[in-house]
Amino acid sequence: MLKSPSARQILVESIIFGSIGTVLFLGRLWSRALLRRSWKKLMIDDYVMVATFCCYVTLLTLINVSEHYATNEYLPFEADAILANPEEIRQRIYGSKIVVGSNQAYLLTLWGVKTCLLMLYHGLTFGTRGNLYVKIVMVYAALGFVFTEASLFIFCHPFSQYWALPVSNQQCANYEHYCIVQMVFNVSSDLLMLAIPIPLIIRAQVSVPKRALLVGTFGLGLFTVTASILDKYFNFTMLNSTVYMIWHIREVSTSVFVANIMCWWPLLRKFFGLKRFLSKDTIEAASGKTSNSSVMMVQNGIPTRDDEYLKSHTRIAEKSVDHDIYDLDDIELGDVRIFRTPKSGGLR
Numbered sequence: 001m002l003k004s005p006s007a008r009q010i011l012v013e014s015i016i017f018g019s020i021g022t023v024l025f026l027g028r029l030w031s032r033a034l035l036r037r038s039w040k041k042l043m044i045d046d047y048v049m050v051a052t053f054c055c056y057v058t059l060l061t062l063i064n065v066s067e068h069y070a071t072n073e074y075l076p077f078e079a080d081a082i083l084a085n086p087e088e089i090r091q092r093i094y095g096s097k098i099v100v101g102s103n104q105a106y107l108l109t110l111w112g113v114k115t116c117l118l119m120l121y122h123g124l125t126f127g128t129r130g131n132l133y134v135k136i137v138m139v140y141a142a143l144g145f146v147f148t149e150a151s152l153f154i155f156c157h158p159f160s161q162y163w164a165l166p167v168s169n170q171q172c173a174n175y176e177h178y179c180i181v182q183m184v185f186n187v188s189s190d191l192l193m194l195a196i197p198i199p200l201i202i203r204a205q206v207s208v209p210k211r212a213l214l215v216g217t218f219g220l221g222l223f224t225v226t227a228s229i230l231d232k233y234f235n236f237t238m239l240n241s242t243v244y245m246i247w248h249i250r251e252v253s254t255s256v257f258v259a260n261i262m263c264w265w266p267l268l269r270k271f272f273g274l275k276r277f278l279s280k281d282t283i284e285a286a287s288g289k290t291s292n293s294s295v296m297m298v299q300n301g302i303p304t305r306d307d308e309y310l311k312s313h314t315r316i317a318e319k320s321v322d323h324d325i326y327d328l329d330d331i332e333l334g335d336v337r338i339f340r341t342p343k344s345g346g347l348r
Contacts, residue, residue: 002238010246010249014060024264029050055105056252059252062105063102066102071173072096097162133196137189144189148178151177198218
């Protein structure tokens, strides 16, 4: 049987994962600023990630604080000794409140990452048949968040019972039903999201090393799902144990890694002189080669036309009218794509 990690172990794991997450987060913002040529022109999903990262840091902090306090969950034979000690009651109430806060930070971090990725996927698939699937996943993820938050109030009421001692409803102490709802919507939405980039990876015209990089990023997504399941497994099967905290950290950290590392390519190109992610066969500069087509730009998922903006960008992704080819330079920038569309018609 696994032993609960020590406070030092949790702190070390938090520092390691948190440090990597911080580097990837700052690199994402720097990369986007390079791409947009201004820190003032960051995109909506970048600001969502800023808020998400704040929740992530809050979660790591609260997990480490929570490690030093017990909660209102205890074994029946411990009740008399606990309730006879006013100081222990006070500390357990405080610890229970920390758990409520860390749970919210956990939820907001996970769904913040989902929001960022779905915004990216929406931009990548705009104007294609796959965009409908992305919209369906968006709605499902949004409903999942609402139902998960609602279940927090449904399974334990009044809400103050979450830090009450003694507790009148064990759901207010062990969160069992709530955790089931949370895991179902979290894992299912992650699996639905993992299906989105598969066509992009398959159809990408990239070299083997670059394809391996894409598959590796995809693998991190699978690890996130695995960590989520293990998190709840240890939470349900090991009462009065904090093993689940380690998997809390690993799950949210990996999800933050995935959402940020996908935007790093411009930064790597600047410092290491790397070439475009895709071959020139699928990437063209904004030029006069559009005599038989009109140019439509998608920015923040909204189609628009802006000749001056196009001229200022030399890295353009393209979706052929005749072939559903997705340019994975979009993954490195996640904001601007060019579609060639017939002058007589719109996007398919």
